[in-house]
Amino acid sequence: MIGIAPHGPITFVSALYAGSMSDREIFELSGISKLLTADTAIMVDKGFLVDTLVPCKVYRPAFLSKNIQMCLEDVQQTQSVARLRVHVERCIRRVKENKLFDKVIPLPVCGSIDQLFSVACLLVNYQNGPLVKAWAGKHWFVTHGSYNLMTH
Numbered sequence: 778m779i780g781i782a783p784h785g786p787i788t789f790v791s792a793l794y795a796g797s798m799s800d801r802e803i804f805e806l807s808g809i810s811k812l813l814t815a816d817t818a819i820m821v822d823k824g825f826l827v828d829t830l831v832p833c834k835v836y837r838p839a840f841l842s843k844n845i846q847m848c849l850e851d852v853q854q855t856q857s858v859a860r861l862r863v864h865v866e867r868c869i870r871r872v873k874e875n876k877l878f879d880k881v882i883p884l885p886v887c888g889s890i891d892q893l894f895s896v897a898c899l900l901v902n903y904q905n906g907p908l909v910k911a912w913a914g915k916h917w918f919v920t921h922g923s924y925n926l927m928t929h
Contacts, residue, residue, distance in 0.1 A: 778803050779898055780819075781868050783861065786902040790895045800825050820858055820865075838862075871901040 778800075780789030791807035804810070804827050813819065818834040821827065828835045838858050839851035847855070875897040882890065 778807050778809070779869070779872070780809060781865050785864055785868065787868060787872075787898045790898045792891045793894055801827060801830070805830060820861055868901060871904055872898055875900070 778789075778791040779787050782788045789807075789809055789812070791803065791809065794803050794806065798806075800822075804825075810827075810830050810832075813831050813833045815832045818836060819827075819831065820836045823838050823840060825837065836854070836858055838855045839847055877893055877897050882893075886893070
């Protein structure tokens with residue numbers, strides 16, 4: 778599991794886990810909930826049900842019930858989440874395209890796979906410029922777990 782800041786860089790990388798674990802289990806084991814505070818927010822996929830595990834606001838695309846039209850607020854929130862989700866998908870694609878993972882990883886290296894994955898994720902932050910071009914050249918800083926934009 779990786780965490781991505783609103784302006785594009787990867788800011789959290791969890792250990793790798795077996796494929797038979799649920800998203801919720803991985804979220805719990807990752808320790809990220811300890812880093813979240815009431816004044817932060819996270820964005821998750823539709824099926825990522827972690828609301829009871831975090832002290833912060835959780836944003837996800839609205840679920841559409843059968844034959845019921847979304848209200849205007851849900852439509853606007855879904856559009857907002859979708860605009861940010863594009864950047865998340867691009868970031869994940871950059872990690873997957875890393876050449877480290879093109880071949881079978883030798884057994885002696887498997888003990889270091891978490892470290893290799895972390896390095897691959899962090900190197901994405903330096904590839905091909907910023908994911909969010911509109912925020913290029915801006916300076917971000919963290920205060921009490923939330924991201925703030927500082928302009929020149």
